[in-house]
Amino acid sequence: MAGVSRSDAWFDPSDPGFLIDPYPHFASLRALGPVHAHPQLGPVAVTHAACSELLRGRDLGRIWVDAEPAADFPAFNLLHRNSLLEREGPTHARLRALVAGAFNRGHTARLEPWVRTVADGLVARLAERIRDEGSADLIADVAAALPVEVIAELLGVPEPGRSALRGWSNAIVTMYEPDPGAERRAAAERAAAEFVAELRELTAYRRAHPGDDLVTGLLAADLDADELVGTAALLLMAGHEATVNVIGNGTLALLHHPDQWKRLVSDPGLDATAVEELIRFDPPLQLFERTAIVDTAVAGFPVPAGTKVAALLGAAAHDPQAFDGPDVLDVGRTRNPHLGFGLGAHYCLGAPLARLEVAATLDALRRHLPDLQLAAEPPRRPDFVMRGLRELRVTA
């Protein structure tokens, strides 16, 4: 790109202006090369090819380092140290196989009618609220409610843990932002401690009262007590955080492009490609890090052993080398090799469930609210890595 300098392209991940539309900044960075040393984030891969190489790289891994001072973060560190997402090699392979086994035993296919019924009920209530009150918040009433309900049901989490789950998870994931600050770090540890206590109780209960749920399935597998808690916590958090934001960011994208919403309303056959396109167009997870296990390189950029390097998935998602017309929202896009679910060893285990939840929501919105519109421009969450909306007020 002519005339772009590195300082034009640098972005401040906490700048609200940047968060509204980060994609032009990413385009400037891609034009300068595949990997850059960002002043705040360190080396970042910004092209689709470089992010793919990074995520597939055998010399790079997710190497967990405890939050410091470790004495202040016992529960937060326990959850992550024992999460399969944070492990590599044989431990990762063993935990992943166990979870995949418990997860894949027909759970998603069996759940489909129930997920569609829950989505239908939530969207019907949203439509009723719009009729009664003029507008309603699609995030609270649908985008957050559905994934939390589904993952809590899958893991057999009873009330009151179910309603506390979103608050705990939201507090914990702010630690993944570049600079969360002392207050949010303390809140993350408090949430993690309550979450660990709840999960210890849940696993003890399921040991005594086995059910048809994933926690019971994991209890039958060869996991120690902390691995069980770490795995259940990962599933509960990963099982809803991103899905909430795909439904939120995706609905906003459709309402900003009413021609695409109309296309989807008139053609249910487009649901599958629309789900992939919404994940690509405004990804809910913008960045993932890896650490070099040995001296290595990504797209020719040297990465010494022990150095962190990030895949900027938001930039990869709009790379013209990988997508035709990447800044166009096209719900019928067929060639769509997006990296929204990751790639390689840590590829998302919940992708089939996430696809089902988003498709069920689009279908329910089409049937109950074909004239859906924005009631106001929505406020964003102030976070960069977990990209989402605080509220999405809609009308019809």
Ligand code: HEM
């Ligand atoms: C649209 C929604 C979702 C998106 C965009 C998404 C995205 C991702 C991504 C990008 C990764 C890889 C992270 C990395 O490479 O460092 C991942 C991993 C994972 N996801 Fe998802 N996810 C979604 C929904 C779900 C759901 C519904 C579940 C579970 C029910 C889930 C469970 C997991 C697990 C367990 C991993 C870790 C896999 C491993 O480390 O081997 N995800 N997800």
